[in-house]
Amino acid sequence: MLPTKDIIVFDVTCIFCSGFARFMHKRDTAGQFMFVTAQSETGRALYRKYSLDPDDMTTNIVIVDGIAHTKMRAFAAAMHALGGVWRLAAWPALLPRPMADWIYDRIARNRYAFGKRSCPTPPPAMKARLIE
Numbered sequence: 475m476l477p478t479k480d481i482i483v484f485d486v487t488c489i490f491c492s493g494f495a496r497f498m499h500k501r502d503t504a505g506q507f508m509f510v511t512a513q514s515e516t517g518r519a520l521y522r523k524y525s526l527d528p529d530d531m532t533t534n535i536v537i538v539d540g541i542a543h544t545k546m547r548a549f550a551a552a553m554h555a556l557g558g559v560w561r562l563a564a565w566p567a568l569l570p571r572p573m574a575d576w577i578y579d580r581i582a583r584n585r586y587a588f589g590k591r592s593c594p595t596p597p598p599a600m601k602a603r604l605i606e
Contacts, residue, residue: 479508480555481605483520483535486511488585491534494549499600501556510605532582545582546574 482498485491495509510517512531520535521528524542536548536555543551550567553560566574 480506480539481508481510481520481535481537482552483510483512483517483537485531485534486513488531490581490585491531494534494552496597496600498552498556499597499603501560505603506555507552508603508605509600514606516605533578545578547571549578 484495518528546566550564553563
């Protein structure tokens, strides 16, 4: 059973994805988001629910108000949900979806070339909001 809060599903082995989750946790002072690792049973189930391959984690899933967002739209939805000045970072939502997805896919395809596949353990405060 998933909580009624908004959810960020992220690949814990990707430095960008786990960094994004830590970034969101730090700035989400209202505690709006819960976090799910894509490798967990819940994460895999969410990938399947939204017709994504749970063995090919090339996108985060950001669920806001019950609506799932993927690729660049996931980032934009998360930034918009943070509110305040962070809404300015939601500009990728203004791009045509094919263009935004093309950019996101290039980053996702090369994500392991940019950094390690083993990311730091989430801080204790984030673990409290982590659904496993």
